[in-house]
Amino acid sequence: MAQHVSNKELLAASGETDPLTDRAVHLLRLDKIGKHYGNVIALRDVTMAVDNGRVTCVLGDNGAGKSTLIKIIAGLHQHDEGTFTIMGEERKLSSPRAALDAGIAAVYQDLAVVSLMPIWRNFFLGSELTTGFGPFKRMDVNRMKEITKKELADMGIDLRDVEQPIGQLSGGERQCVAIARAVYFGAKVLILDEPTAALGVKQSGVVLRYILQARDRGLGVIFITHNPHHAYPVGDRFLLLKRGRSIGYYDKKDITLEELTAQMAGGAELAELAHELEQLGGHTQALKEVKAEAAAVEAEAPKS
Numbered sequence: 498m499a500q501h502v503s504n505k506e507l508l509a510a511s512g513e514t515d516p517l518t519d520r521a522v523h524l525l526r527l528d529k530i531g532k533h534y535g536n537v538i539a540l541r542d543v544t545m546a547v548d549n550g551r552v553t554c555v556l557g558d559n560g561a562g563k564s565t566l567i568k569i570i571a572g573l574h575q576h577d578e579g580t581f582t583i584m585g586e587e588r589k590l591s592s593p594r595a596a597l598d599a600g601i602a603a604v605y606q607d608l609a610v611v612s613l614m615p616i617w618r619n620f621f622l623g624s625e626l627t628t629g630f631g632p633f634k635r636m637d638v639n640r641m642k643e644i645t646k647k648e649l650a651d652m653g654i655d656l657r658d659v660e661q662p663i664g665q666l667s668g669g670e671r672q673c674v675a676i677a678r679a680v681y682f683g684a685k686v687l688i689l690d691e692p693t694a695a696l697g698v699k700q701s702g703v704v705l706r707y708i709l710q711a712r713d714r715g716l717g718v719i720f721i722t723h724n725p726h727h728a729y730p731v732g733d734r735f736l737l738l739k740r741g742r743s744i745g746y747y748d749k750k751d752i753t754l755e756e757l758t759a760q761m762a763g764g765a766e767l768a769e770l771a772h773e774l775e776q777l778g779g780h781t782q783a784l785k786e787v788k789a790e791a792a793a794v795e796a797e798a799p800k801s
Contacts, residue, residue: 522585524548524717525570525601525686531578532565539565543579543743545736547686547717552708554720554728556761557738563721566738567690570719571603572596600685604675606694612664616656617645619663620678644681652677652710669700673707680711687711688719693727705731725761729754737761 525547532540540562547553557563568574569581572590580587583599590596596603610619621641628637645659654673663671672692679687689708693701708731712718722728728735735752737745737760745752745760752760 523582524584526582527566527570527576527579528582529579530566530569530576530581532569532574532576538741540569540576540741541578543736543738543741545734545743545746547719549685549715549717550712551733552712552718552720552731553734553736554722554732555736555738556722556725556728556757558723558761560740561738562741563723563738564690565741567603567688567719567721570596570601570686571688572601597682600683601688602679602682602684602686603688603690604672604679604692606691610663610671610675613662615660616649616663616666616674617642617659620645620648620659620674620681624682648677648681649674652680652707654707667700667703668696669703672696672704676707676711680714680716684716686717686719688721690721691723692720693722693724701727723761725754725757729757 523546527543527545530540530543531538543562543566545553545555555563555566565574569576569590572593572595575589575591581590582588583601588599590599590601593603611622614622617638618641621644626637626641626644627634628640629635642659646656649656649659652673654670654677663674666674672689676687676689692704692708696704705727708718708720712731720728720732729749733749735745735747735749735757736743737747737757747757
C-alpha cells in the first residue's frame with residue numbers, strides 16, 4: 498500500500514506556522530471525524546488537513562460522504578465524533594456565518610447568483626459598499642465596479658464589462674467569479690464543491706487554472722470531486738471516501754494518477770460484477786471486459 502500521510506508528516510512537510518504564535522499548525526484539521534443521523538452513519542473516522550498554499554482533494558462517488566464533510570467544515574452541521582481544529586484551536590462551528598468569520602468560504606455547485614443582475618452586483622451581493630451618512634447613504638457603485646474588475650483581473654479573469662448580467666457568463670466563468678469573491682472577502686480556506694461536474698473539457702480547464710491561482714495566493718483549497726483526472730493535476734493531497742469512510746489519504750508524491758484512479762474504480766466491485774455476470778450466463782464479451790478491467794485495477798492498486 499502507498500504510504501498514508503500522518504499528521505506529523507503533514508506538519509513537517511508543510512512547514513507552515515501560525516503567524517501569531519510561530520507554532521507549526523494546520524490552517525484546518527479534522528481528526529477521526531464522525532457524523533450520524535439517527536442510526537445512519539454518514540461519516541466515520543475521517544482524518545485530513547488543509548494548509549496555506551495547498552490543495553486537498555476529496556474524492557468519492559455519490560453517497561461517499563463528501564457532502565456531509567463539506568457541511569461540517571462549512572458550519573451547516575456539527576460533527577458527533579473526533580476533533581475539528583482551526584489554526585490549532587478546537588472548534589464546533591454553529592453556523593455558516595461562524596465558518597465565514599473563521600475564514601472558511603464554500604463555493605457550491607449550484608452557485609447562489611442572480612442571473613439577471615450585473616457581475617459587480619453579484620460580487621458584492623449582501624455585502625454592498627456604501628458612501629455618505631444617514632439619509633444620504635447610498636451604494637458606492639463606482640468603487641464596487643472598480644474592485645470587482647481588479648479582483649477578477651488578479652485571478653486572471655479579463656472581463657471588459659462588469660455591467661453585463663452574470664447569467665451571460667459561461668459556467669466556468671461564474672465559478673471563477675465566486676472564487677474571486679471568496680478571496681476578496683478574506684477566505685483562508687476555500688471549499689469548492691464539484692466545480693467541474695457540469696462543465697465541458699475546456700471550461701473545466703479554466704476552473705482548474707483558477708484553483709491553482711487561489712492556491713498560489715496562499716489559500717488552503719478543499720477541492721471536492723469524483724473525477725481523479727481533474728483532481729490529480731492540481732492536488733497536493735488526496736482523501737478518498739467510500740460510504741462515509743476513508744479508504745486512503747495520500748500525499749501526491751506517494752500515489753500516481755493510475756493508482757488514484759484504480760482506488761476510485763474499486764476492484765472489489767468489478768470482481769463482484771464479474772461474478773454476477775457469470776451466474777447469469779451469456780454476456781461473454783461484457784464478462785471478458787469486466788474481468789480485464791478488474792485485473793487492471795488490481796495491477797494499478799498501490800503496493801506496499
